[in-house]
Every structure is written in C-alpha cells, then in structure tokens.
Amino acid sequence: MAMEREGSQDIALALDPGNEDGTLSALRHAADDPEGPWQPAMIGTLLGKTTSNRVRNAAAVALADLNAPEGATLIAAQVARPEVAAASGTLLYALDRLGAALPLDAFLTVIEHGSFEARAEALELLHADRVDLADVRDPGAVLNRLESVLVSGSGDAVDAAAESLVVLAPRLSPGSASSGSRS
Amino acid sequence: MLGRWCYESRQLVFVIFEIARGDEPPFRGGWQSRRDRWHGLDRYPDFEDFCDWWHRKGKDEAGGNDLGSRAEAEAAYETWVDSRRSGKGA
Numbered sequence: 001m002a003m004e005r006e007g008s009q010d011i012a013l014a015l016d017p018g019n020e021d022g023t024l025s026a027l028r029h030a031a032d033d034p035e036g037p038w039q040p041a042m043i044g045t046l047l048g049k050t051t052s053n054r055v056r057n058a059a060a061v062a063l064a065d066l067n068a069p070e071g072a073t074l075i076a077a078q079v080a081r082p083e084v085a086a087a088s089g090t091l092l093y094a095l096d097r098l099g100a101a102l103p104l105d106a107f108l109t110v111i112e113h114g115s116f117e118a119r120a121e122a123l124e125l126l127h128a129d130r131v132d133l134a135d136v137r138d139p140g141a142v143l144n145r146l147e148s149v150l151v152s153g154s155g156d157a158v159d160a161a162a163e164s165l166v167v168l169a170p171r172l173s174p175g176s177a178s179s180g181s182r183s
Numbered sequence: 184m185l186g187r188w189c190y191e192s193r194q195l196v197f198v199i200f201e202i203a204r205g206d207e208p209p210f211r212g213g214w215q216s217r218r219d220r221w222h223g224l225d226r227y228p229d230f231e232d233f234c235d236w237w238h239r240k241g242k243d244e245a246g247g248n249d250l251g252s253r254a255e256a257e258a259a260y261e262t263w264v265d266s267r268r269s270g271k272g273a
Contacts, residue, residue, distance in 0.1 A: 024243065053246075053247035053248060054243050054246075054247035057238065057242060057247060058243070061238060061239060086249070087248060087249050088249070089238070089242075089249040089250065090238045090242060090249075093234065093238045114249075115248075115249035115250065115251055116249070116250055116251050116252050116253065116255070116256070117249040117251075117256070118249055156252075
C-alpha cells in the first residue's frame with residue numbers, strides 16, 4: 001500500500017510539466033538501474049498519461065532499453081490512439097528495437113493519422129512482415145479504411161495507404177496463407 | 184469464389200490507380216523502397232546511427248515532434264552531420 005502510494009506520487013511528479021526535464025533525465029537513466037524506481041509498469045503508466053511528446057518518446061525508448069516483455073503491448077496501445085499517432089515515430093522505433101509486431105489496428109491508425117516519420121516507420125514494419133494480422137475478423141473493413149485515406153487523404157498519407165493496400169490486399173484475401181493468422 | 188473475385192478486382196483497381204499516378208507497378212523490384220520514403224538518406228552507411236541519434240537526442244532537442252516531411256528529414260540529417268563535425272553528436 002505504501003509502495004503504491006509512493007508510486008502514485010512518483011507518477012504525479014513525473015507528469016508535472018514543471019518537472020519535465022527531471023522526468024526526461026530519469027527515463028534516460030532507467031535502464032542503468034533496472035532495480036530502481038522506474039520499472040516497466042510505472043513507465044507504462046507514464047506513457048499512457050503524459051501529454052508531452054518528449055516524455056512519451058523517452059518513456060518508449062526506456063521500455064526498449066529495459067527490454068521489458070510487456071513494453072511492446074504498452075507501446076502499441078499508445079500508437080493505436082489517433083491523437084498519439086501523429087507523434088508516434090519514436091514509439092515505432094522503440095517497438096522495432098523490441099523486435100515486436102505492430103497490431104493491425106495500430107498500423108491503420110498510423111496510416112490514417114500519423115506523421116511522415118511515423119508512416120515511414122510503420123511501412124518498414126509492414127514490409128518486414130511485422131504487422132500482426134492474427135485477429136483480423138473483417139478484411140473488407142481494413143481495406144475500406146485504407147481506401148478512405150486514398151480518397152480523402154493527401155500527400156504522404158495517400159502514398160502510404162496505396163502502398164499498404166498493395167501489400168495487405170493479397171495477404172488478407174480469402175484463402176491466402178496469412179489470412180486470419182499472423183503473417 | 185465471389186469473395187476471391189472481389190478481392191482480386193479490388194487489387195487490380197489499386198494497381199491501375201498507381202499506374203495512373205505515374206508510379207511503377209508494384210510487381211517489378213518491389214514497391215516504394217525505404218530509400219524513396221527517406222529521400223535517399225538510408226543509402227548512407229550511417230543511417231542507422233542517425234536514427235538512433237534522432238530518437239534519443241535530436242528529436243528531443245527539436246521539441247519532440249516527428250519529422251513532417253522528407254525535407255525535414257534531410258534537415259535533421261544535416262544537423263546531425265554538423266553536430267558530429269563539431270563534436271556534439273551522439
């Protein structure tokens with residue numbers, strides 16, 4: 001109980017915009033002290049609550065440096081948030097460092113709402129066969145989301161959506177080896 | 184059967200769309216390469232070092248936002264090269 005309260009206080013302090021530089025410094029050194037206060041669960045909480053791109057990026061890199069097994073899930077959950085996808089380049093870099101796959105929904109969110117950098121990182125994962133297609137129940141809806149970007153998007157978004165469609169359409173087609181399973 | 188036909192038709196539409204845009208069809212030599220996406224930066228042997236610097240230091244110093252375009256990626260790379268020359272690099 002006392003430890004939980006202590007952790008809450010640490011999180012509150014870490015989320016304080018006035019303490020941003022201190023939080024960044026602590027996250028950068030988290031991997032130097034794996035037994036220290038900055039455990040993956042606490043970094044994951046910070047990752048989900050912070051509104052600072054700098055803190056979110058440092059938290060994701062810290063999870064990668066700690067090589068935390070739960071790190072990939074924590075990071076992917078943030079990438080799937082449209083408001084985060086626009087600044088998810090470093091989250092995807094951290095995911096790559098962890099050797100993890102990106103869930104398809106998060107991938108689509110990056111194509112729809114991501115930055116140039118995030119889309120480039122996501123497409124790298126797609127071409128490396130590291131976008132997880134295991135739980136695709138409605139392949140048509142996936143293709144529809146990408147088609148919508150083709151129609152209403154612009155610039156890099158259209159290029160990324162077109163590239164994604166060309167790669168994903170055959171993989172999601174009925175009877176393909178990867179349809180309905182991890183490719 | 185019908186489902187398969189629908190998917191294949193859809194794929195054909197995508198390919199026609201890309202060819203109409205003046206791009207090469209995706210079947211020869213792969214689709215848009217990483218080189219195209221990063222505006223040729225990844226041809227440099229130190230591209231991975233640049234990526235490490237960008238995600239661990241450069242982006243933070245630039246305010247924490249992602250690169251918004253190929254031009255911004257090139258500018259960030261130049262910043263990294265300059266910082267290495269002056270001994271401030273990663």
